[in-house]
Amino acid sequence: MKEFIQRRDKNGVAYLTLCRPSAYNSLSMALMQQLFETLDEIETDLSIRTVVIKGDGKGFCAGHDLKEMLDAGEESFYQLTFETCYKVMQKITSLPIPVIAQVHGVATAAGCQLVASCDLAYAADNARFGTPGVNIGLFCSTPMVALSRAVMPKHSMEMLLTGKLISAARAESMGLINAVVPENSLEQEVEAVASLVASKSRHTLAVGKRAFYQQKDQSLADAYIHCSQIMVSNMLSEDAQEGIDAFIAKRQPVWKHC
Structure with missing residues (x-):
């Protein structure tokens, strides 16, 4: 099976990269399963004290792989997709160590959900966030679960009802992310935060x-x-x-x- 999650460990930090750049790292079934399995391994790896999740290519994550879902065309596959997704999000929350999202480009729908599910999030100044499902007749109901717990109700409803993309600066003001960082400094900033957290017990x-x-x-x-x-x-x-x-x-x- 193709590897969609790349793991690199450094100084107590596990850096996980979503590797489907041609599809903006959309959450295919295989990617989600590999992400869950990797997080499951990390849970009992006592050498790791912090996790960073980032995306390869031009963006962080564009949500679910809608083409894969449409091609499957079966209710059972839709059910399995959303069940696998929420298990990944719950794994992030239940993981005994902090998880940090490192966001560049777009983080939309389930990609925005992934950001909201992480304990900390830092974004490049060119990053954009959104829950645009309403634009295609598919309300972002599962992303809403994490989003509505990360930001105030009217902010989450605005994103969910309009489907508009918001800037990194707006995401910071709403509390969806911790800070906006110049794109060329994002990796260094996240590494500094991750290393600081990983220095703790x-x-x-x-x-x-x-x-x-x-x-x-x-x-x-x-x-x-x-x-x-x-x-x-x-x-x-x-x-x-x-x-x-x-x-x-x-x-x-x-x-x-x-």
């Missing part, structure tokens, strides 16, 4: 990421109760003890990632 990153998504939909009182217990458990971990001792002694911590 993997155990602590996992505790924090899991707690963040767990408390989001809880009431204020329940969130405080839940996160207080998380902090007690975290405080008892070896890395927390090491980190606090290193802070007091004014030295660099030596993580055991546990």
Whole structure:
């Protein structure tokens, strides 16, 4: 099978490149399956503490492979496509380490969903984002799930109802991405952020990421109760003890990632 996901590891960071440049890295069934499998491998790879997802060629990701879906012409294939897609997005959220989107060119429909699903996102100043399904009679309902959790309701509805592309600057103002970076500096900026995150304790990153998504939909009182217990458990971990001792002694911590 052709490889649609290229993985390169460096200093605790796994860089994953979507490799279907001729199709703007659209999410074919094979690509999604390979992405899921790669993330699944990374989940238990204790040497990796951060993941970066980027696209090959002229753009990040143009969404689902509509030609593949149309050629299949079967409800069962449509069902499998969207099920595979949401499993990939859920895998990103449940992964015990942070995932960063590095965006250039277009990130549309399920490509925009992919960006919204990542924990952090940085984009080149020429990047464009959109959920244009409404333009072809196919409302971006599954991208809406991630988008509506990443930005304010009226912003997500504007994108979903109009189908218009928005600039990287607008995406930043809406909270869809963290920052806009000059195109020729994007790779260096993302590498710097990824390396900084990867320098932390993997155990602590996992505790924090899991707690963040767990408390989001809880009431204020329940969130405080839940996160207080998380902090007690975290405080008892070896890395927390090491980190606090290193802070007091004014030295660099030596993580055991546990």
